């Protein structure tokens with residue numbers, strides 16, 4: 001049978017390019033898990049994904065009810081889950097004030113981390129039951145959360161501190177809306193959420209790889225400077241960022257090539273190693289990259305896991 005792969009946020013950018021790359025192999029049924037049904041349908045059509053290779057299902061990661069509903073719907077349809085790709089993200093670099101998810105968590109961490117945390121925890125059982133030759137759970141990371149890189153050192157830097165804001169519920173009322181308890185900063189909240197993504201992947205690996213055989217992986221696909229991720233940035237930034245990445249840092253990658261990279265992590269038989277953060281060199285060859293000190297801190301990963309469980313109601 002074809003493999004079933006769920007891709008969150010497949011209506012745009014990296015997620016859409018990955019769906020396209022996988023669809024072209026004819027080996028995959030792609031479940032596009034998206035908050036905007038019509039946009040996702042149009043996006044699939046616009047890049048020429050054939051009808052028999054995809055389905056769109058509603059998922060709003062900024063609502064834990066929606067996450068649970070999505071999982072219920074999948075199970076009702078008895079769709080086996082072979083690969084889950086946690087790709088969707090919001091980035092609010094110019095927001096002056098925080099916004100919040102349905103449950104009242106700051107939006108970037110609430111969507112990028114907590115929504116995906118609940119989704120992947122719930123679908124772990126489904127992945128375990130899959131009879132596909134390999135099963136994978138992939139959480140898209142980023143260089144910007146890694147302070148051991150040049151890009152990760154552009155302020156404001158990621159820093160989860162002692163997680164006091166997260167412990168307090170990230171609600172901006174009786175706790176800070178930032179994980180480290182500091183003042184709201186949209187760019188930092190995004191970077192913090194990406195550190196959470198990379199820590200979560202490692203904690204999954206530690207807890208479940210051996211018993212389940214599931215491959216847990218993260219990746220930095222390169223700087224895809226043209227995606228809608230930067231939609232809230234000031235116009236001058238959006239004009240200059242792609243050529244800056246292309247010609248100065250040389251970290252630029254097209255949406256199409258980035259999609260092929262993530263598709264590789266989904267389906268390449270040679271990328272079965274678990275607990276890895278993949279990157280690509282300038283010849284587009286994959287290699288196991290090093291995470292920053294904070295993004296590979298085992299104690300922080302455990303703490304993050306436990307607090308996140310409480311926040312999403314898994315305890």
Ligand code: NDP
Nearest residue numbers: 009011012013014060061062087088089223224227228229
């Ligand atoms: P896009 O903005 O193009 O895509 C983000 C996707 O996430 C969209 O499909 C969006 O849906 C979806 N999304 C946002 N909020 C929700 C929600 N509440 N529920 C469900 N889906 C949601 O950005 P990219 O393609 O660039 O980003 C994809 C991933 O790549 C992210 O994890 C990002 O951190 C990562 N990344 C990106 C880099 C880059 O340079 N662009 C570099 C490194 C990592 P909608 O279409 O409805 O808005």
